[in-house]
Amino acid sequence: MKAFLLAAGYGERLRPLTDTIPKPLVPVMNVPSICYALTLLKESGITEIVCNIHYLHAQIEEFFQKHDNFGLNVIFSYEPRILGTGGGLMNCRGHFQEGPFVYINTDIVADIDLKAVIESCASSRPGGSLVIGRSAAGGRVTVKGDRIVNLRAILPVNETPEYDFLGAALLTPDIFTHLKKGFSDIVETGFIGLMKKGSLGFYEQAGPWHDIGSLESYREANIALLDMNETFRNRIHEMVGLKPSAVAGSARIGGGAVVVRSVIGDNCRVGDGSFVEESVLLTGAALAAGEAAIRMVKWI
Numbered sequence: 001m002k003a004f005l006l007a008a009g010y011g012e013r014l015r016p017l018t019d020t021i022p023k024p025l026v027p028v029m030n031v032p033s034i035c036y037a038l039t040l041l042k043e044s045g046i047t048e049i050v051c052n053i054h055y056l057h058a059q060i061e062e063f064f065q066k067h068d069n070f071g072l073n074v075i076f077s078y079e080p081r082i083l084g085t086g087g088g089l090m091n092c093r094g095h096f097q098e099g100p101f102v103y104i105n106t107d108i109v110a111d112i113d114l115k116a117v118i119e120s121c122a123s124s125r126p127g128g129s130l131v132i133g134r135s136a137a138g139g140r141v142t143v144k145g146d147r148i149v150n151l152r153a154i155l156p157v158n159e160t161p162e163y164d165f166l167g168a169a170l171l172t173p174d175i176f177t178h179l180k181k182g183f184s185d186i187v188e189t190g191f192i193g194l195m196k197k198g199s200l201g202f203y204e205q206a207g208p209w210h211d212i213g214s215l216e217s218y219r220e221a222n223i224a225l226l227d228m229n230e231t232f233r234n235r236i237h238e239m240v241g242l243k244p245s246a247v248a249g250s251a252r253i254g255g256g257a258v259v260v261r262s263v264i265g266d267n268c269r270v271g272d273g274s275f276v277e278e279s280v281l282l283t284g285a286a287l288a289a290g291e292a293a294i295r296m297v298k299w300i
Contacts, residue, residue, distance in 0.1 A: 001046055001048075001099070002096060003101060004049075004051075004096065004103045006052060006105040007022065007024040007053050008053050008054035008055060008082055008083070014215060022055055023055075026212070027265060027282065028221060029244035030244060031236065031240075031242045031243070032063065033106045033212060035240045037105070037106050038239065039235060042072070044102070044113075045115070046102060048072070048075075049073070050096075051074055051076055053078055054080075054081075061076060075095070085184075085186040086184035087183045090180065090184070096173060100128075102114060102118070102170060107167045108211055109212060109221055110207065111207055117168070127171070128194060128201070129200070130166075130168075130202050131168040131202070131203050132202050132203070133204065138161065139163040141161055152188075166205055174194065174199070178190045178193025208224070219280050219295070223263070226246055226263070246263055248264060250266045252268070254269075255273075257272060258274075263281070265285065269287070271287050272290070274293075276293045276294075279295060279296045280296075282299040283299075284300070285298045285300060
């Protein structure tokens with residue numbers, strides 16, 4: 001089985017973090033976010049990946065080259081003009097005509113069992129199935145029985161949305177009958193098209209999941225992942241050779257500094273007597289002596 005890995009986007013909601021680094025390489029617990037998706041793909045036995053790229057694409061290609069493609073067969077689909085989540089997949093349709101395939105982005109960090117998704121959904125949905133998770137704040141995915149009946153409140157239905165799409169799906173070539181060439185959104189074209197036919201199912205992710213699409217959700221995800229169990233950390237290390245950590249080995253924390261539930265990145269400098277609480281300090285960030293960082297993301 002093959003996978004389509006989305007890595008072309010601008011990461012607008014993560015600016016200014018993404019002014020100089022593409023969203024898939026923004027670190028989560030000091031590991032590029034794309035590594036979490038790669039871990040899930042490798043664990044499921046998928047070795048062939050088509051990855052679309054556009055914004056700061058050279059950094060992504062160099063990252064894969066540095067790590068020998070993580071032992072995967074990776075084909076990059078460069079988009080001179082960004083094509084969106086739907087158009088990007090449509091542009092690669094020639095790679096996905098043989099049967100079901102996995103579609104995955106780097107906006108969500110979750111320990112999704114893709115093997116279970118594939119086994120549960122491969123033979124039961126003519127169009128595809130989305131991986132969804134319950135949303136405490138009110139979701140954008142509505143289900144009824146074993147079908148998804150609404151996304152983003154696009155259709156008039158009575159059921160209340162209780163789930164969110166977790167950025168992973170098992171799709172079939174049927175999706176291409178609904179996608180458009182050029183720029184398009186896969187929800188508004190492909191997923192809605194399948195849903196209207198009654199052929200869009202779902203797989204519910206029971207465990208925790210973390211959105212990293214905005215600055216605040218990114219900070220919250222890093223702090224929540226401090227409680228990540230050691231087994232998950234070791235699995236990521238085994239699959240991609242990089243291990244999530246709260247404090248990077250090259251970081252320097254001064255005397256008398258207090259760090260409470262925070263993530264400190266490579267080459268960070270925390271001055272003497274500084275105080276850091278529920279914050280993320282990215283590569284090279286510095287706190288002067290006695291300075292405080294509370295519930296913030298700091299990148300300089």
